[in-house]
Amino acid sequence: MSTGTGTGTGTGTAAGPAPRPRTVVALADVTKEYPGPVAALRGVDLTVEEGELLGIVGPSGSGKSTLLHIIGTLDRPTAGSVHIAGHDVAALSDRRLSALRAQHVGFVFQAFHLVPGVSARDNVAEGLLYSGLSRSVRRRKAADALARVGLADRLDHKPHQLSGGQKQRVAIARAVVGEPALLLADEPTGALDSASGAAVMELLRDLNREGATIAVITHDTEIAARLPREVRIRDGQVVADVTHGTASTTGAAL
Ligand SMILES: Nc1ncnc2c1ncn2[C@@H]1O[C@H](COP(=O)(O)OP(=O)(O)O)[C@@H](O)[C@H]1O
């Protein structure tokens, strides 16, 4: 008896995983108030589609880290709705939200946050701790991710044996090893010299070209201006959402 569709060549499209939703982040009229009260975010609308690379830029105190915490589901808004990878954050318990975060969001911070005394490879493998994969598979994937960020020859180095730029590459490998729907980087070049910072930004561009969706939080207007999309935030509000053309290299329009 025929099953009708045939078994094909084993690519598994018929029974494969459901495709990811195209919209990775959808914030609607999000406000966040801290006790005081401080209105850290005031009516933010923001949509990020799969495959985007955007900068979220604003001066100190404008609400960037608050926005990162809400997009990354580390915190909930006071009002407004947040959808991440198609999930309504308000509908999830804290436990379900942690699982969503582990599966769909990778984080990179200014200060790297690597585990001291642990090899680069095991630091990266930690990014798969909740994946259900065996330790040996996690370590193999970690080695692959380190190769992807140019550190194939540093697997056994510990954080104190790496430069700042290399540490941030390890942190990026850890953030992307699970292939999250979204990579969130909060001032990823803030602790680096300008050459290492430029290399880290180039790596993020490479990962984006390979398909990663990336939001970079920065106070550095030069970094933001070189990204394909720049969302400017001031006093808790989005004041501009600019798409930069890629054709001009003259700088005449800047
Ligand atoms: N946990 C908190 N409690 C009270 N106020 C806070 C808290 N976190 C941030 N704020 C205030 O919210 C505003 C936005 O802060 P933040 O998101 O950290 O800005 P940025 O990252 O752009 O510097 C600031 O006025 C800050 O003082």
Ligand SMILES: [Mg+2]
């Ligand atoms: Mg901040």
